[in-house]
Amino acid sequence: MNQRHAEIGLLLAAAALPLVLQSFGEDYYIGFATRLLIFALAATGLNFIVGYGGMVAFGHAAFFGIGAYAVALLMAAGLFSAWLAWPLAVGAAALAALLIGAVSLRTRGVYFIMITLAFAQMIYYSVISLKFAGGDDGLPLARRSTLAPLDLANDATLYWVTLALLAACLFALQRLAASRYGSALAGLRQNETRMEAIGYPVRHIKLVCFVVGAAVAGLAGALLANQNGMASPSQLYWTQSGMLLVMVILGGVGRRYGGVLGAIALLGLEEVLGRVTEHSHFYVGLALLAVVLFAPHGLAGLWARQK
Amino acid sequence: MTQLILEQMLNGLQFGLMLFLLAAGLTLVFGIMDMVNLSHGSLYMGGAYFGAAAAEASGSFLLGMAAAMLGMAAVGVILEILLLRRLYQRDHLAQVLATFALILIANDAVRMIWGPQPLLLNPPAALAGPVELFGFIYPAYRLLIIGVGLAVAIFLYLLVSHTRAGMWVRAGAANRAMAEALGVNVRQLFTVIFALGAALAAAAGVLLGPLLAVQVGMGENILILAFVVIVIGGIGSIRGALVGSLLVGIVDTLGRALLPTLLRATTSPEVAAHLGPALASIMIYLLMAGMLFWRPQGLFPARS
Numbered sequence: 311m312n313q314r315h316a317e318i319g320l321l322l323a324a325a326a327l328p329l330v331l332q333s334f335g336e337d338y339y340i341g342f343a344t345r346l347l348i349f350a351l352a353a354t355g356l357n358f359i360v361g362y363g364g365m366v367a368f369g370h371a372a373f374f375g376i377g378a379y380a381v382a383l384l385m386a387a388g389l390f391s392a393w394l395a396w397p398l399a400v401g402a403a404a405l406a407a408l409l410i411g412a413v414s415l416r417t418r419g420v421y422f423i424m425i426t427l428a429f430a431q432m433i434y435y436s437v438i439s440l441k442f443a444g445g446d447d448g449l450p451l452a453r454r455s456t457l458a459p460l461d462l463a464n465d466a467t468l469y470w471v472t473l474a475l476l477a478a479c480l481f482a483l484q485r486l487a488a489s490r491y492g493s494a495l496a497g498l499r500q501n502e503t504r505m506e507a508i509g510y511p512v513r514h515i516k517l518v519c520f521v522v523g524a525a526v527a528g529l530a531g532a533l534l535a536n537q538n539g540m541a542s543p544s545q546l547y548w549t550q551s552g553m554l555l556v557m558v559i560l561g562g563v564g565r566r567y568g569g570v571l572g573a574i575a576l577l578g579l580e581e582v583l584g585r586v587t588e589h590s591h592f593y594v595g596l597a598l599l600a601v602v603l604f605a606p607h608g609l610a611g612l613w614a615r616q617k
Numbered sequence: 618m619t620q621l622i623l624e625q626m627l628n629g630l631q632f633g634l635m636l637f638l639l640a641a642g643l644t645l646v647f648g649i650m651d652m653v654n655l656s657h658g659s660l661y662m663g664g665a666y667f668g669a670a671a672a673e674a675s676g677s678f679l680l681g682m683a684a685a686m687l688g689m690a691a692v693g694v695i696l697e698i699l700l701l702r703r704l705y706q707r708d709h710l711a712q713v714l715a716t717f718a719l720i721l722i723a724n725d726a727v728r729m730i731w732g733p734q735p736l737l738l739n740p741p742a743a744l745a746g747p748v749e750l751f752g753f754i755y756p757a758y759r760l761l762i763i764g765v766g767l768a769v770a771i772f773l774y775l776l777v778s779h780t781r782a783g784m785w786v787r788a789g790a791a792n793r794a795m796a797e798a799l800g801v802n803v804r805q806l807f808t809v810i811f812a813l814g815a816a817l818a819a820a821a822g823v824l825l826g827p828l829l830a831v832q833v834g835m836g837e838n839i840l841i842l843a844f845v846v847i848v849i850g851g852i853g854s855i856r857g858a859l860v861g862s863l864l865v866g867i868v869d870t871l872g873r874a875l876l877p878t879l880l881r882a883t884t885s886p887e888v889a890a891h892l893g894p895a896l897a898s899i900m901i902y903l904l905m906a907g908m909l910f911w912r913p914q915g916l917f918p919a920r921s
Contacts, residue, residue, distance in 0.1 A: 360710070366709055366710060366713075368713075413906070413910060416910060417909050417910070417913055419709075420647075420651070420653065420709065420852070421848075421909050421913045423653065423709065424844060424848050424905070424909060425905075425906055425909040425910070427841070427844065428845070428848075428902045428905045428906040428909065429902075429906060431841060431899075431902045432899040432902045432903065432906070435895065435898040435899045435902070436895045436899060439891070439894040439895035439898060440891065440895065441890075441891065548837070548841055549720075549837055552655065552713070552717045552720075553717075555710075555713055555714075555717075556713070556714055556717050556718075559710050559711070559713070559714040560714065563710060588728075589725040589728060589729055590725075591721040591722070591724060591725045592721070592722055592725035592726060592729065594718075594721055595718040595719065595720075595721035595722035595725070596718075596722065598714060598715070598717070598718035598721070599700070599715060599718045599719075599722075601714070602704070602707075602711050602714050602715040602718070603703060603715075606707070606711065
């Protein structure tokens, strides 16, 4: 019960953040905080696949990017309503994951890493060669999606909507992990052969996990397109997949808040270092190396050990 | 038309051989130590920068090349002993995190030393012009690259298949634990392999420098191509890396040159304009995914 209280307290504090920032006149940081939450959401989706499903997927940028491009393309076609466009973006990411997962899950280990990378690169190169998707320049949004009765043009509103969606996704994934399905997934992670022998539809269970994680990334992509005002090819590139994976590992693979912690730590560190040096990535890289060598279970693991 | 195809074949061969220089080191790291090394592209970038700076300072392309290869081999030894050794026993996730961190560090380190602007690397003056070849004009420098690439490929082949050290390498790739039990010092052997792989990656960086830009991020693109190569060839196999490199180099180059023309002949120009470049650039990834699906061990499986 104690943890539930802490979670609600944190959620309230996060919800109050825009008001605090506004009162200090630091409105720029509302946009930054929204970005943190969006990446936290995308990383949470990947954490479900890697941490709960035990699949090291190296192509998460594909689903992240598909969500963004879906919103941008629908808007170019005249569909502005988030009530329609966002679910469609999630659906597009889920459908792509269904197709990619159905093929990729026939492989395992390093081969799974490589095949998800291959598919993500295919999507990247397909999108940048499509003229109507903006090619190398990306596809700008005319304005933000409309989410009547809310006004997403207001930065604080977009922040709150993002926070609400992140909290809802965390809650839903947590319930899913605690369900019968989640137990099967956990069993599978420990011993796939045994689960198969008992009669569980192993590939089916993994595919569902893969699709759910990708759908969450699709939602994050739809939000990022709104926050950035565009869908950008860099969101689909393999280094983005690498960044998301780094966030998950940094935060703690398979920990409930691993994705959130990792995204906040990485982007936060980048922002803070960016204030004092042009070469923030140099120091971010050193910090990541320190985590690999001295905190093998990520930041969440560090926390748990100290307790 | 035949001349175009012939020229593109030569370009493909040239690109393939450069990919081989990268893939040779990567496949051994991957195959023997089961290590996902994302920082191999950074060794390539580092080599290009070392080479460009040394060539600028000495006025000699050849000295630039030597400096790049020696410098990156030294960097490789230090990296292997200080960091990578601690990662072999860890899972792929830890390896991804650490080697991705190395990419971030390398990119910013290069920016700190040489600034954000791309460097200029000129080919040796003697090779700047074109030569006539079987009745058509071909850049002399590209011919040099093909020559060097072939020489390195033959050298590596002899090294791996006809020397004692090469036998150790093959034994390590086939079954590391057994090789160790039979007295091969895989640890030391591996430091040497990593240094050699770094030197070859640096050589590729210097050789491609005059053709592509010497700039931050140049390693990220080609790293993925090197992964495509070693997956197709079979992880851990030098022979597979060579065949895979040539296949990827030629398929990619020919596809980009010919697919748009082919599509225009068979479909409407509008479809061809959209589909041609897209199809050409994803072809090698289709090849990779297909290989992983039907024959994940690759063309030449190294593991027993």
